[in-house]
Amino acid sequence: MENSKIEFRNVSFRYQEDMPWVLKNVSFTISADEWVAIIGHNGSGKSTIAKLMNGLLFPQEGEIYVNGQKVSRETIWDVREKVGMVFQNPDNQFVGTTVRDDVAFGMENHGMPRELMLERIETSLAAVGMQGYEEQEPHRLSGGQKQRVAIASVLAVSPKYIILDEATAMLDPKGRKEILKTVLEVQEQRNLCLVTITHDLLEVTQADRVMVMNEGEVWLEASPREVFSKQEQLQEIGLDTPFITKLADELKAAGISLTREPLNHQELLEELWTLRSTM
Amino acid sequence: MSSSMMIGQYIPAGSFIHKLDPRTKIAIIFFFVVIVFFANSVMSYGLLTLFAVGSAFATKIRVRYILKGLKPVWFLIAFTFLLHLFVTREGEVIATVFGWELYREALIQGSTISLRFFLLIMVTSLLTLTTTPIEITDAIEQLLGPFKRFRFPAHELALMMSISLRFIPTLMQETEKISKAQASRGVDFRTGSFKDRIKAVIPLLVPLFVSAFKRAEELAMAMEARGYKGGEGRTKLRELHIGWKDYVVYGLFILLMAGLFLTRN
Numbered sequence: 200m201e202n203s204k205i206e207f208r209n210v211s212f213r214y215q216e217d218m219p220w221v222l223k224n225v226s227f228t229i230s231a232d233e234w235v236a237i238i239g240h241n242g243s244g245k246s247t248i249a250k251l252m253n254g255l256l257f258p259q260e261g262e263i264y265v266n267g268q269k270v271s272r273e274t275i276w277d278v279r280e281k282v283g284m285v286f287q288n289p290d291n292q293f294v295g296t297t298v299r300d301d302v303a304f305g306m307e308n309h310g311m312p313r314e315l316m317l318e319r320i321e322t323s324l325a326a327v328g329m330q331g332y333e334e335q336e337p338h339r340l341s342g343g344q345k346q347r348v349a350i351a352s353v354l355a356v357s358p359k360y361i362i363l364d365e366a367t368a369m370l371d372p373k374g375r376k377e378i379l380k381t382v383l384e385v386q387e388q389r390n391l392c393l394v395t396i397t398h399d400l401l402e403v404t405q406a407d408r409v410m411v412m413n414e415g416e417v418w419l420e421a422s423p424r425e426v427f428s429k430q431e432q433l434q435e436i437g438l439d440t441p442f443i444t445k446l447a448d449e450l451k452a453a454g455i456s457l458t459r460e461p462l463n464h465q466e467l468l469e470e471l472w473t474l475r476s477t478m
Numbered sequence: 479m480s481s482s483m484m485i486g487q488y489i490p491a492g493s494f495i496h497k498l499d500p501r502t503k504i505a506i507i508f509f510f511v512v513i514v515f516f517a518n519s520v521m522s523y524g525l526l527t528l529f530a531v532g533s534a535f536a537t538k539i540r541v542r543y544i545l546k547g548l549k550p551v552w553f554l555i556a557f558t559f560l561l562h563l564f565v566t567r568e569g570e571v572i573a574t575v576f577g578w579e580l581y582r583e584a585l586i587q588g589s590t591i592s593l594r595f596f597l598l599i600m601v602t603s604l605l606t607l608t609t610t611p612i613e614i615t616d617a618i619e620q621l622l623g624p625f626k627r628f629r630f631p632a633h634e635l636a637l638m639m640s641i642s643l644r645f646i647p648t649l650m651q652e653t654e655k656i657s658k659a660q661a662s663r664g665v666d667f668r669t670g671s672f673k674d675r676i677k678a679v680i681p682l683l684v685p686l687f688v689s690a691f692k693r694a695e696e697l698a699m700a701m702e703a704r705g706y707k708g709g710e711g712r713t714k715l716r717e718l719h720i721g722w723k724d725y726v727v728y729g730l731f732i733l734l735m736a737g738l739f740l741t742r743n
Contacts, residue, residue, distance in 0.1 A: 253703055276705060284703040291693045292700035296612050296644045303715035308705035310713050317715075338647040352704065 202267030203231035205252055205282075205360060205392075210261035212247055221247045223415040224261070231359055234386060234393040236403040236423075239412030240437040245396045248412070249364045252394070253282040266359065280309055283353030287365040289345035290337070298324070298340075299333040302352045309356060316355075323354040326388065327381050343374025347381055354385065360392045361385075367399060379405070400427075400441050404462040411438070428460045443467050487547055487606050493538040494723055496608045500617035502724040503605050506731055510601050513738055514594050521741035523593060529734050530597050537608050547603040548596075555592045555599075562588030615639045616716055633709030641697070649690060656685050 205228070212222040222244045229235050239245045250256040251263055254275035263270040265278050283305075286292045295301030299320055306316045324330045327347040337345060346366055353361055363382065367375040379402060386393050395402060403409050409426045411419040413436045419426060426433070427444040434440070447461050447470075455474065461467035490496070495503075510529075517523050534544055562584055569583035605614070619636035626632050657667060660681050667678050 255699060255703055276707065279703060279705045284700075286696065286700055286703075288693075288696055290648055291696035293644070294641065294697065294701055294704075296640055300715065304701075304706075305704040307712050307714060308707065310711045313713060313715060313717065316713070320715075336647065337644065338651060356705070 202264075203359065204264075204266070205229045205394075206264040207248075207251075208262045208264070210251065210258045210263060212244075212251065212256065212258045212260075221415055222251075222258070225415070225417055226261075227410065227417060227420065229360075229392060229394060231392045232390060233407045234395070234405070235408045235410060236406035237394065237396045237410045237412060238398065238400065238403055238438060239418075240398065243412040244415045245412045246364055249284065249362045249394070249396050252360070252362060253279050253284055276309075280356060281358050282360045282362060283356060283358035284362045284364060285346065285349045285353055285366040287368050289342045289349065289369065292349055293337045293345055296336060297333065298329065298335050298337075298348050301337070301348055302355050305352050305356045319355040319357070323351040324348075326354055326385055327351045341374065342370045343377040346370065346374065346378050350378070350381060350385065354389070357389075358391070360394065362394045362396065364396045365398070366395075367397065367402065375399070375402075398438075400439060404441065411436075423462060424460045427462065487603070488610050489539050489543055489607050491538040491608075493536060493608070495533065495537045495604070497723065498608075498727060499718050499720050499724050500609050500613040501621055501718060502720065502727055503609060504614075504617050504621060506727065507601055507605055509731065509735075511598055513735060514597055516738060516742065517594075519741055519743045522738050523590065525734060525737050525741060526597055527593070530600050533604055534600065537604060539607055544600070544603070544607065547607060548599055551595070551599045555595050558595060559588040559592040562591060611643050612640060612716075615643070616718055620718060633712075637709075645690075645693070648693075649686070652689060653682065653686055657682050 207225055207227050210222055210225045211220055213220045221242075225244075225248070237245045237248060247256065251258060251270070252265070254270050254272075257270070257272070265281055268274050268277060270278050293301050294304045302320045302323060303316050306319060311319075320333070321330070324333065327350050329344065329347050329351060332340070332344070332348075337348075340348070349366070350361075361382075363378075367378050370378065382393065382395075383405065385391065393406075395406065397403065403426070404423050406423055409419075409421060409423050410417055411426060411433070418436060419429070427440055430440045430444060430448055441462075443461055443463060443466075447457055447467060450457065457470045457474075459466075459470070461470050510526075514526060517526055534541075537544075563580065564584075566584035566587050567581055569581050569586075571579045572582050572585070573580045609617075615636050618639070619632050622630060622632035622635070657665075661667065665678050665681050667675065667682075669675075670678070
């Protein structure tokens with residue numbers, strides 16, 4: 200399929216006339232098979248990008264295209280079928296009284312036949328490892344489980360793009376790991392495009408590409424490895440780097456030269472134990 | 479806390495009344511409420527009572543629970559009865575107690591009206607005892623569906639009801655959290671005069687309201703993101719189904735109505 204990408208063309212956005220611009224002339228393209236992480240501190244415009252992608256907001260200037268279709272008031276229903284979103288608060292996006300009803304909600308909105316819904320409920324709950332919870336009520340689920348249900352409800356509509364708008368921010372480390380694992384599996388199985396919006400830099404290390412937002416502009420677009428090699432500049436715009444990257448930098452400062460920037464524990468270990476032998 | 483958190487009075491007992499279509503139950507109750515007012519002989523009241531008590535037993539719910547549901551109205555029933563004894567002054571005097579005359583009509587009026595009252599409350603409480611709130615919501619949406627033509631928002635009403643049902647436990651958990659947080663800051667909910675205790679509720683209600691509004695806003699956003707655009711063109715996962723059991727119940731009810739009109743004076 201051609202045109203399977205999300206494209207921002209010179210997009211500028213502000214919430215009100217007399218307010219400062221939240222996004223300033225932003226252009227980028229996300230293709231349908233990649234995982235892009237968007238990072239930036241609070242107010243850098245990253246959540247606004249997410250809302251623009253499925254027509255919850257409209258830009259004042261510039262255009263946004265999803266699969267070659269311009270996002271406008273006429274096309275939002277098509278766009279929302281292609282672009283699924285998972286939000287931050289697990290409680291405030293759970294619409295149904297039970298897991299089954301919640302997963303069905305999106306499909307009901309798109310007018311899918313009942314038989315298809317029943318089938319999709321099963322497959323999408325299985326994809327996030329929540330089968331057997333169909334009759335559970337939301338207040339009996341943990342935050343991580345609720346977010347997994349939210350992912351399942353998005354999957355059920357079978358979108359091309361999934362946006363996780365700080366979907367792990369309100370979870371404990373265990374829930375966070377759960378979600379990341381689920382997302383990775385789902386992306387692999389279904390060949391989806393993922394856009395994760397986060398401040399959690401650890402989440403970023405697994406993405407294909409990272410967009411760093413600062414003051415409404417795309418400050419840097421690069422691979423995670425490249426992004427984390429710019430530790431000082433990141434700190435200047437208020438972003439922290441993962442512990443491993445910091446440790447690697449300290450090691451470098453102490454005169455131990457590593458061949459590449461490690462992204463996780465494993466890679467740093469590799470670097471260290473092969474340090475002498477490669478000589 | 480959450481295990482005891484039940485909304486409404488639904489008691490799962492798996493009887494055939496539980497399995498009836500909620501629309502059937504609502505329709506039957508509606509017509510029952512109407513025909514109760516047609517009864518005017520001992521036999522006709524007997525039939526209606528038989529129907530109500532028979533249905534209560536058919537639910538397989540323990541009598542204790544059913545009576546518990548009637549608890550708040552016992553007083554009202556007794557009050558109605560006594561009021562009639564004192565106020566109605568017709569027919570012959572059948573007894574004189576401490577110089578006060580008890581009229582025959584008063585006794586009849588008092589007992590029939592209390593009995594009607596009792597039957598109405600009992601039958602309607604059987605609905606909430608045997609039907610989950612969400613089933614009632616679905617039934618209301620379906621039954622009010624025809625009024626959509628007159629711009630009656632049946633779908634919106636049902637959605638509002640189901641979202642409220644979904645958020646009651648969440649808001650209850652939040653209330654508990656806030657009350658603990660405020661108690662740890664020295665707000666005293668338990669002691670003091672009535673006025674003081676009412677005042678202590680304010681620091682509980684304000685944050686609760688603020689967060690409820692925030693939740694509502696986020697929920698609306700999430701619903702929109704998931705393609706919600708009103709009831710138009712929407713399909714439904716939960717289906718209501720009228721089966722043979724429902725037809726049996728309708729049949730029985732028609733028999734009851736026939737019996738009632740035959741036994742009327």
